[in-house]
Amino acid sequence: MEKYKLFDAEYKFASIVWDNEPINSTELVRLCTDKLGWKKSTTYTVLKKLSDRGILQNKDAVVTALVKREDVQKYESNAVVEKSFEGSLPKFLTSFLGERKITEQEAEELKQIIEEAVK
Amino acid sequence: MEKYKLFDAEYKFASIVWDNEPINSTELVRLCTDKLGWKKSTTYTVLKKLSDRGILQNKDAVVTALVKREDVQKYESNAVVEKSFEGSLPKFLTSFLGERKITEQEAEELKQIIEEAVK
């Protein structure tokens, strides 16, 4: 789903929406000024673009997300494994863990997640 | 290590080097023309930039890598988990796997990698 590809600025912006939706657009402008240092028009420009793409929605000055954060995250995770690890999750994991050590407890949690995906 | 951050074009280029090093620079130009559609000067421009950064090396017309592919991959994997998953590997894994199903064998392989990191 190429649709879910967000650029850096877009992702930061969308994150603010996800964290605060539903949110009034003027209030959102204020938040972006605080957290991103954006001017009003910048916020509206990005908001419009994401709305046109069906990612967000601005109706009667109330902004909500049409696409879930999880869906964008899923796209991101797949894209990286695809681009840098030939689509191989094992390769990704090996690289990520590296010499890094994890606790027995963390290992359990990860194995649990993996079990969940076996069917 | 911010040093390992490669842009898209740089990464594609470095990949060709990793796959073929040591390689003569003129030969590398030919490869880039074939695989990336680049002109000679484009190849040299990118090569110089990566050499200046200590990622690659061009000595007596022989190009080699000073930084291992694995190190760049490690940076990439960490960056994504950091940026999109609050640094949480479990969150990344959950998102990546999603409804996707994996075989018992693949699960074993993954668990093996995880075990390796416990200490």
Added chain:
DNA sequence: TCCTCAAGTCTATCGCGATAAACCTCGCCT
């Protein structure tokens, strides 16, 4: 009626990554 302010659009500008044109040097061959 006029002012204000919320709400939003349209059209730049700007920085930077991606790509390349033009030019240079130097050894080698004829």
Added chain:
DNA sequence: AGGCGAGGTTTATCGCGATAGACTTGAGGA
């Protein structure tokens, strides 16, 4: 002594994501 190709640098140009300035519209209050 002149051409030629390998090897390389310097200096643009270009596309696009990031950001914003200027302007518009419409409701509500003094």
